[in-house]
Amino acid sequence: MFSTRSLIMGCALFSTTLALPTPQTTTDAAHCTITAEQLTAMDPSTASCSGAAFAAECADASTAAPAITSAFEKYSIHEPGVQAALIALMLFESGSFKYNHNHYPAPGRPGQGTRNMQMAPFNEKYATDLFGANAVSAAKAAPNGQDPSDAVLALVNAKDEDSFGSAAWFLTTQCDASIKDGLATGTSAGWGAYLENCVGTTHDPARDPSWTKAKEVLGA
Template identity: 55%
Template structure:
């Protein structure tokens, strides 16, 4: 009898050892969480501007200290956030166009130190934004708002687009898409000196002064780098 009980116990033990263990289903949410963590971040669009890049282009944008118009100044961190948003809004994707717009805004606003026309003193009322645009308010704020502001004076009209960084920095991208010809834009995309000068003379309506070339050259080098 003892021998039979021993055999039975051994048989039960072998069955227990050989029986397959139940599979444990891992929660699906855990697997998805790991996959999401391993997923590579989406790279920024080509030519995305960063504060570091803007400071490389124009070192004066690193800080607003020492400026004559402190309330109007935007440093590199503040400026790049608004510029990239404006590029997205107006679908500016070409590096050559981005470089030209950054260079133009830097020159017109004294490296983003002001956003109203101050020169020659006392400046031209109603002219401003980061590219010193005059015809931008209606496109952004609407004719009704502009009409009401006009009764208070040109500076009130400018305030419609100048008290918000996205709108103030959006003036140049808007201007490019709304007023410049396909030929002018193609010249900016090609990044040639002729294309840059044609943008200034044919679209903006200003002179291709030599001092305007330096920020454009710097912007091209950094944005393409």
């Protein structure tokens, strides 16, 4: 349960005495944060990594929240509707933050991973943006028995803020600006356009519950 004080939820101010979010009273929306409490409200299974099949890859809500906040600040993701969509995508793609490398169907697709399960070519672009072409080339040249694309994936998964930052990076660098604008509206049309025209997947109804819940928690 929340305390009796008001809580900043996404970019809206929630009060425990109100059923719906009221407009935020601060004008400094750029400093909104994502909290562990918000993530567990969206998906209770993020509270713990107990029993995770890939324990070394699992991040619980207390680990995920600051990493997501850092990514949203880095890539200027301040609209609650956009935040909700990115979190929902990561929850779905990573099995509630339980893994950051593709494992299904076994043994998984080499090089696909991070919390939004980016394909290997995008992870190479992402790693190049983060670390430079020389670092990526060095990783690919010395994979220590790994597929070279897995060596690149290891670079972007090494820090939580980078692994959780990939969804925001992808939206802001690989997609048309209209996609982000559509997500900010919080509409099904915007969500569908994001999935189909940005992520490159179908608008499967199975993806909607996490998106709906994330919007509710963030007041989108």
